[in-house]
Amino acid sequence: MASTTTHPVLGTRALNRATLARQLLLSRAEMSAEGAVTHLLGLQAQNVKPPYFQLHARLAGFKPAELAGLMESREVVRMVTMRSTIHTHTADDALTLRPLVQPARDREINYFRKGLVGVDLDRLAERARGFVESAPRTMGEIREELLREWPDADPQSLSVAARCRLPLVQVTPRGVWGRSGQVRLTTAENWLGRPAGEAQPVDDVVLRYLAAFGPASVKDMQIWAGLTRLREAFERLRPGLVVFRDESGVELFDLPDAPRPDPDTPAPPRFLPEFDNLLLSHADRTRVVASEIKGRTWTGNQAHCTLLVDGFVAGLWKLEGTVLTVELFGRVSKEQKEEIVAEGERVVLEMGAGEGAGEGAGSAAGASVRFGVTRRE
Numbered sequence: 485m486a487s488t489t490t491h492p493v494l495g496t497r498a499l500n501r502a503t504l505a506r507q508l509l510l511s512r513a514e515m516s517a518e519g520a521v522t523h524l525l526g527l528q529a530q531n532v533k534p535p536y537f538q539l540h541a542r543l544a545g546f547k548p549a550e551l552a553g554l555m556e557s558r559e560v561v562r563m564v565t566m567r568s569t570i571h572t573h574t575a576d577d578a579l580t581l582r583p584l585v586q587p588a589r590d591r592e593i594n595y596f597r598k599g600l601v602g603v604d605l606d607r608l609a610e611r612a613r614g615f616v617e618s619a620p621r622t623m624g625e626i627r628e629e630l631l632r633e634w635p636d637a638d639p640q641s642l643s644v645a646a647r648c649r650l651p652l653v654q655v656t657p658r659g660v661w662g663r664s665g666q667v668r669l670t671t672a673e674n675w676l677g678r679p680a681g682e683a684q685p686v687d688d689v690v691l692r693y694l695a696a697f698g699p700a701s702v703k704d705m706q707i708w709a710g711l712t713r714l715r716e717a718f719e720r721l722r723p724g725l726v727v728f729r730d731e732s733g734v735e736l737f738d739l740p741d742a743p744r745p746d747p748d749t750p751a752p753p754r755f756l757p758e759f760d761n762l763l764l765s766h767a768d769r770t771r772v773v774a775s776e777i778k779g780r781t782w783t784g785n786q787a788h789c790t791l792l793v794d795g796f797v798a799g800l801w802k803l804e805g806t807v808l809t810v811e812l813f814g815r816v817s818k819e820q821k822e823e824i825v826a827e828g829e830r831v832v833l834e835m836g837a838g839e840g841a842g843e844g845a846g847s848a849a850g851a852s853v854r855f856g857v858t859r860r861e
Contacts, residue, residue: 497747508542526571534757567710583683599638620668699738751795828853
């Protein structure tokens with residue numbers, strides 16, 4: 485293996501611009517919503533609205549109805565995959581990425597073994613599958629069904645085991661813009677009307693990850709996927725990749741033809757929703773989040789909506805109706821503030837009217853961008 489000292493160094497701004505380019509955040513892409521969900525390997529989706537805001541920040545002409553239509557036609561689904569969190573995936577990825585991360589879901593069950601004494605996990609999966617495929621069920625209903633057979637088991641542990649053993653998707657109207665619905669679950673195979681495929685080859689997923697998040701280290705991808713022992717795949721692919729190192733000497737892999745813009749390339753302000761994968765998919769997040777503001781984008785286990793200025797997290801924001809409030813972490817130039825206001829007005833007009841958002845429901849006169857009190861440590 486070649487010494488990392490021979491590899492070119494990518495500074496923080498170079499990594500920032502490269503990552504923003506892969507994430508479609510340097511300029512809005514002329515790409516379909518389905519194409520973007522595929523390219524980005526899914527959108528983190530603990531809450532209903534974030535996937536829509538993620539695409540709005542990235543795609544030219546995006547309207548929430550486009551992603552909502554994909555949800556209703558079952559071309560995209562919401563399910564637990566990477567890092568044991570809910571993601572919006574295309575149907576094809578739902579059926580092949582979930583098998584890839586299944587070993588991690590199996591290990592997750594081990595943390596709940598004390599509550600599963602005497603529970604046959606194969607039998608549990610069989611019973612839960614039959615129950616949710618007969619009709620979409622809430623997690624409470626699944627838990628009650630399993631307690632019929634294992635009344636002495638811990639209810640939460642039964643729920644976790646069912647979620648981990650089965651590829652459960654949240655059925656619509658849950659996840660559809662402008663609609664509401666209780667979380668009801670069935671299997672991906674049942675909802676999509678076709679069997680799960682074999683797991684995507686890990687080498688292929690490494691290449692897809694680099695296309696969307698690179699340049700990146702082995703540990704970066706392991707953080708994104710919630711998997712371990714990916715070094716072997718990177719080593720197999722090494723001859724076809726380019727290799728850099730960051731300023732700390734960490735080895736970074738990349739696709740030869742992937743964009744790596746000049747570090748001085750302008751980066752427009754972008755309003756990102758909570759749990760955007762841009763902020764969650766690297767072990768070292770200083771390429772987007774400066775070390776001095778680490779921790780300020782979270783309260784407890786709740787992520788805040790973040791504002792990018794010059795490509796880096798520069799504040800938080802909140803949208804209430806047609807009023808968008810920004811809390812900056814530091815000073816910005818007059819020109820940057822004008823750009824933030826213009827982008828904020830776009831968010832309000834296109835995404836702030838709830839059910840009618842994206843369909844011309846807003847007006848310039850009704851949009852309001854306010855700057856709140858700067859947050860302190």
